[in-house]
Every structure is written in C-alpha cells, then in structure tokens.
Amino acid sequence: MRAHHEPLEGTYTGMRAHHELLEGTHTGMRAHHELFEGTYTGMRAHHEPLEGTYTGMRAHHELLEGTYTGMRAHHEPNEGTYTGMRAHHEPLEGTYTGMRAHHELLEGTYTGMRAHHEPNEGTYTGMRAHHELLEGTHTGMRAHYELFEGTYTGMRAHHEPLEGTYTGMRAHHELLEGTYTGMRAHHEPNEGTYTGMRAHHKPNEGTYTGMRVHHELLKGIYTGMRAHHELLEGTYTGMRAHHEPNEGTYTGIRAHHEPLEGTYTGMRAHHEPLEGTYTGMRAHHEPNEGTYTGMRVHH
Structure with missing residues (x-):
C-alpha cells in the first residue's frame, strides 16, 4: 500500500x-x-x-x-x-x-x-x-x-406486485413470486429466483445474483453487491458495502463494518473482521483470523 x-x-x-x-x-x-x-x-x-x-x-x-x-x-x-x-x-x-x-x-x-x-x-x-x-x-x-x-x-420501482417472470430490479415495497433477474431496491421479499440487486430491507429465499443494498437477508446464492446491513448465508460474489456479515463465499468488495466467515476475494474497507480466506485489501480497524493476501491499513 x-x-x-x-x-x-x-x-x-x-x-x-x-x-x-x-x-x-x-x-x-x-x-x-x-x-x-x-x-x-x-x-x-x-x-x-x-x-x-x-x-x-x-x-x-x-x-x-x-x-x-x-x-x-x-x-x-x-x-x-x-x-x-x-x-x-x-x-x-x-x-x-x-x-x-x-x-x-x-x-x-x-x-x-x-x-x-x-x-x-x-x-x-x-x-x-x-x-x-x-x-x-x-x-x-x-x-x-x-x-x-x-x-x-428490468425493475419496477415500488409498491408493485409481480406474479410472473421479472428481469431486472424492482425498487422497494415489492413482492416477487416468480423469477426475478435484476435488482429490487428495498423492502422486498423474494420467494423465487432473483438475479440482480435488491437495495435494502429485503429477505431472499431463492437464488440471488446481483446487488442488495442494505438490511437484506440472503439464504441462497448471492452474486453481486449488497451495500450494508446485510446478512449472507450462501455464496456471495460482488460487493457488500458495510455492516454485513458473510458466512459463505464472498468475491468482491465489502466496504466497512463487515464480518466475513467464508472466502473473501476483493476489498473490505474498514472495521471488518475476517475469519476465512481474504484476497485483496481491508482498509483499517479489521481483525483477520484466516488467510489474508493483500493489505490492511491500520488498527
């Protein structure tokens, strides 16, 4: 560095x-x-x-x-x-x-x-x-x-129910019961297949590929970016911004205040503990208990 x-x-x-x-x-x-x-x-x-x-x-x-x-x-x-x-x-x-x-x-x-x-x-x-x-x-x-x-x-912004096939992102307050490909912004439950980004306050019970911004639970496969305050229990590929725990495989960047218990490839900005394999950079205030390849700034 x-x-x-x-x-x-x-x-x-x-x-x-x-x-x-x-x-x-x-x-x-x-x-x-x-x-x-x-x-x-x-x-x-x-x-x-x-x-x-x-x-x-x-x-x-x-x-x-x-x-x-x-x-x-x-x-x-x-x-x-x-x-x-x-x-x-x-x-x-x-x-x-x-x-x-x-x-x-x-x-x-x-x-x-x-x-x-x-x-x-x-x-x-x-x-x-x-x-x-x-x-x-x-x-x-x-x-x-x-x-x-x-x-x-793609995505319809908010207060919108979807019962068929949706490709893209729906912003918030949106229910999805079929196949979703893209991003849903926040306050959106997903019961099918989700590919893209869901912004925040969204649980996901299927397959998620993309980005979920914050306050989002994920129980399946997540590929993309989740911004902050997001739990991940499956496979995550992309970026999670901050305040996000990760228990599976994470490839990308998590900004700060994020614990990681699986495999992390990319960058986590600061205030992030890591218990698995980390390849990239974690900025500062971050403990690491696994394998770290890259740089951690201070504290």
Whole structure:
C-alpha cells in the first residue's frame, strides 16, 4: 500500500489511498482523487478519472474512458465499456454493465442499474431508479416515474406486485413470486429466483445474483453487491458495502463494518473482521483470523 500523494509507474497490487497517479497496472483500491491510465482492478473511491481498463468500484466524481468492471458511485462520465455500478449524476457514452444510481445519461449500451433521473437512448440492462426516460432496450430496473418507449425488462420501482417472470430490479415495497433477474431496491421479499440487486430491507429465499443494498437477508446464492446491513448465508460474489456479515463465499468488495466467515476475494474497507480466506485489501480497524493476501491499513 502507498498511502497518498504518490505517483506509480509500474505494477501496483494493493491500495493507494488518494491523490495518486497510476500509469501502470493497479490491482486493489485507490481511494479518491486519483488518475489512472492503465489497467485497474479493484476499487477507486471518488474523483478519479480512468482511461484504461477498470475492474472494481469507483465511488463518485470519476471519469472513465476505457473498460470499467465494477461500481462507480456517482458524478461519473463513462466513454468506454462499463461493467458494474455507477451511482448517480453519471453520463455514459459506451457500454455500461452494472448500476448507475441517478441523474445519469446513457447513450450506448447499459447493463445494470441506474438509480433515477436518468435518460437512456441506447440499450439499458439493469436498474434505473426513478424519474428516468428510456427510448431503447432496458433490462434491469427503473424505479418510478419513468417513461418507456421501447422494450423494458428490468425493475419496477415500488409498491408493485409481480406474479410472473421479472428481469431486472424492482425498487422497494415489492413482492416477487416468480423469477426475478435484476435488482429490487428495498423492502422486498423474494420467494423465487432473483438475479440482480435488491437495495435494502429485503429477505431472499431463492437464488440471488446481483446487488442488495442494505438490511437484506440472503439464504441462497448471492452474486453481486449488497451495500450494508446485510446478512449472507450462501455464496456471495460482488460487493457488500458495510455492516454485513458473510458466512459463505464472498468475491468482491465489502466496504466497512463487515464480518466475513467464508472466502473473501476483493476489498473490505474498514472495521471488518475476517475469519476465512481474504484476497485483496481491508482498509483499517479489521481483525483477520484466516488467510489474508493483500493489505490492511491500520488498527
């Protein structure tokens, strides 16, 4: 790990805290205010431009011009290929796979979730939260107050029952009794097969692939990201933000305050105990009782 204000011109595996330039290959997490011109695998927190290949999460205020796989939080433009989540206020001109939270423009191919206030002119696969226009193909979630003129396969925002096959994300207060592929935002029970993201306060009794934000129980297979306050008892692949215990297999990033009892591959930010196999970075205040490959910052 190199803490901050540090340039890097070679190969970096771990975490660079913030205000850091990277011109080679980076595997891990760079916190914020960081430029990237090569290949990045991990998480960059916010205020970070990216011109190469990015795999992981960039928090917000981040430019992306190459290939992005993971999550970018908000205020982030994307001009290349994006796979993961971008939170809000983010324009996208290339291919987007994941989640963009809200206030985001999309002109190319979008696969994942866009939260709300987002127009879409190309192909959208994932979730758009609410107040979003869609003129192309949408597979995912559109939260509420959303117009659709093309093909929509994804999420209906809230207070919506579903009895058939649903592909995408339904935002909150939504029951699902069939097959769900995508993201449901919060307060949603799931009794069938769920592929995507459920935001928070949602129990899941089947197969879940995607992201559940917080306050969500999972008893099956979870692949994606759960933000915080989420229990996991099966297989988890992706990112869980914070306050989340994990008892199965976890591949991705959990932000902070998260215990892990299985296999963890990725990054957990801080205040997280780990009892299994951890490959990646845990930021600080984290005990580790298993196998740790990567970096833990302090405390």
